Amino acid sequence: MAPKIFIDGEHGTTGLQIRTRMAGRRDVELLSIPEAERRNAALREDMLNSADIAILCLPDEASKEAVQMVSANNNVRVIDTSTAFRVNPGWAYGFAEMDGAQADKIKAARFVANPGCYPTGAIGLIRPLRAAGLLPDGYPVTVNAVSGYTGGGKQMIAQMENPDHPDAITAPHFLYGLPLTHKHVPEMTVHGLLDRAPIFSPSVGKFAQGMIVQVPLHLDDLAEGTTMESIHAALVAHYAGQNIVTVVPLAESKALPRVNAVELEGKDTMKLFVFGTPGGSHVNLVALLDNLGKGASGAAVQNMDLMLAS
Numbered sequence: 001m002a003p004k005i006f007i008d009g010e011h012g013t014t015g016l017q018i019r020t021r022m023a024g025r026r027d028v029e030l031l032s033i034p035e036a037e038r039r040n041a042a043l044r045e046d047m048l049n050s051a052d053i054a055i056l057c058l059p060d061e062a063s064k065e066a067v068q069m070v071s072a073n074n075n076v077r078v079i080d081t082s083t084a085f086r087v088n089p090g091w092a093y094g095f096a097e098m099d100g101a102q103a104d105k106i107k108a109a110r111f112v113a114n115p116g117c118y119p120t121g122a123i124g125l126i127r128p129l130r131a132a133g134l135l136p137d138g139y140p141v142t143v144n145a146v147s148g149y150t151g152g153g154k155q156m157i158a159q160m161e162n163p164d165h166p167d168a169i170t171a172p173h174f175l176y177g178l179p180l181t182h183k184h185v186p187e188m189t190v191h192g193l194l195d196r197a198p199i200f201s202p203s204v205g206k207f208a209q210g211m212i213v214q215v216p217l218h219l220d221d222l223a224e225g226t227t228m229e230s231i232h233a234a235l236v237a238h239y240a241g242q243n244i245v246t247v248v249p250l251a252e253s254k255a256l257p258r259v260n261a262v263e264l265e266g267k268d269t270m271k272l273f274v275f276g277t278p279g280g281s282h283v284n285l286v287a288l289l290d291n292l293g294k295g296a297s298g299a300a301v302q303n304m305d306l307m308l309a310s
């Protein structure tokens with residue numbers, strides 16, 4: 001019998017994209033509730049407890065309630081796409097490529113926390129350098145990013161797409177998270193293996209799906225002898241043997257005049273770049289992804305497939 005999957009929040013931005021990715025699959029059975037009943041708690045509880053895997057695409061508080069609804073039922077495994085459980089040690093962090101053991105942890109887990117979109121880029125760049133000893137303790141990491149507006153869910157989509165919305169946003173590109181306390185900072189710190197929280201400055205552009213995450217570094221303050229080439233080599237070694245996260249060859253990135261935030265729209269992969277000048281004193285590490293692909297729905301389906309393979 002095909003495993004049953006229930007997407008709680010299936011009519012929201014992340015949920016809909018997961019549904020699209022599952023369309024036509026015969027190896028799983030999708031349980032579904034009509035859109036008008038999406039907040040019917042009794043019906044949701046029933047569906048959640050009938051699933052082999054429940055994928056939660058809800059705000060944090062609703063996710064916590066959904067987890068409560070299945071906590072006594074060991075037959076149900078959970079993938080949560082919210083921020084609620086990402087630094088909870090009882091949950092596996094759903095970034096399979098972040099180190100060699102992570103895919104097996106996800107396969108075996110009952111509870112999997114799907115990473116945030118920005119942390120996927122930031123951790124993807126930072127963790128291999130921490131693991132290789134290139135990024136020393138105490139280094140003041142900064143993370144600057146731009147996201148497509150679908151990252152803000154249904155509400156921001158309406159603000160960006162509907163000029164008559166009472167809170168319509170007309171800016172083509174805006175900074176937010178200005179108090180520097182964005183909810184993704186703990187996750188970047190813990191899974192980036194950082195001993196100091198990074199300064200994180202996010203922004204949104206007037207495009208639906210796509211994301212650039214930048215981590216600029218001073219080579220003089222890294223482990224002695226670290227160069228642009230050794231950073232690139234560490235990333236290449238870290239991501240060897242899989243095809244979701246690719247490290248762009250230095251010769252290729254050197255020839256690029258610009259990086260297009262929407263290049264990976266609709267794709268579930270991530271590209272990493274190392275920019276700088278050979279012999280120079282600075283590098284800029286860049287991750288390119290779709291906030292709804294490897295940054296959310298694509299990662300959730302990848303995690304579901306790992307869990308089903310266990």
Ligand SMILES: NC(=O)C1=CN([C@@H]2O[C@H](COP(=O)(O)OP(=O)(O)OC[C@H]3O[C@@H](n4cnc5c(N)ncnc54)[C@H](OP(=O)(O)O)[C@@H]3O)[C@@H](O)[C@H]2O)C=CC1
Pocket residue numbers: 008009010011012013014015038039040056057058059060062081082083115116117150151152153154155291292295296
């Ligand atoms: N968008 C993105 O790029 C990413 C999103 N995420 C996370 O995924 C989760 C979902 O976000 P997103 O899809 O963007 O949000 P949306 O607002 O687009 O969708 C959320 C869905 O959940 C429903 N919902 C809200 N509260 C409840 C409740 N109490 N009970 C049942 N259903 C409820 C909403 O219904 P209603 O329409 O009635 O409000 C809506 O259908 C969030 O935790 C978000 O942080 C993670 C990574 C990236």
Ligand SMILES: CC(=O)N[C@@H](CCC(=O)OP(=O)(O)O)C(=O)O
Pocket residue numbers: 081082083115116117118147148149150151152153156184202204
């Ligand atoms: C553009 C935008 O608003 N983005 C969201 C993050 C989207 C994401 O990664 O989702 P989680 O909330 O699940 O972490 C934000 O900054 O809150």
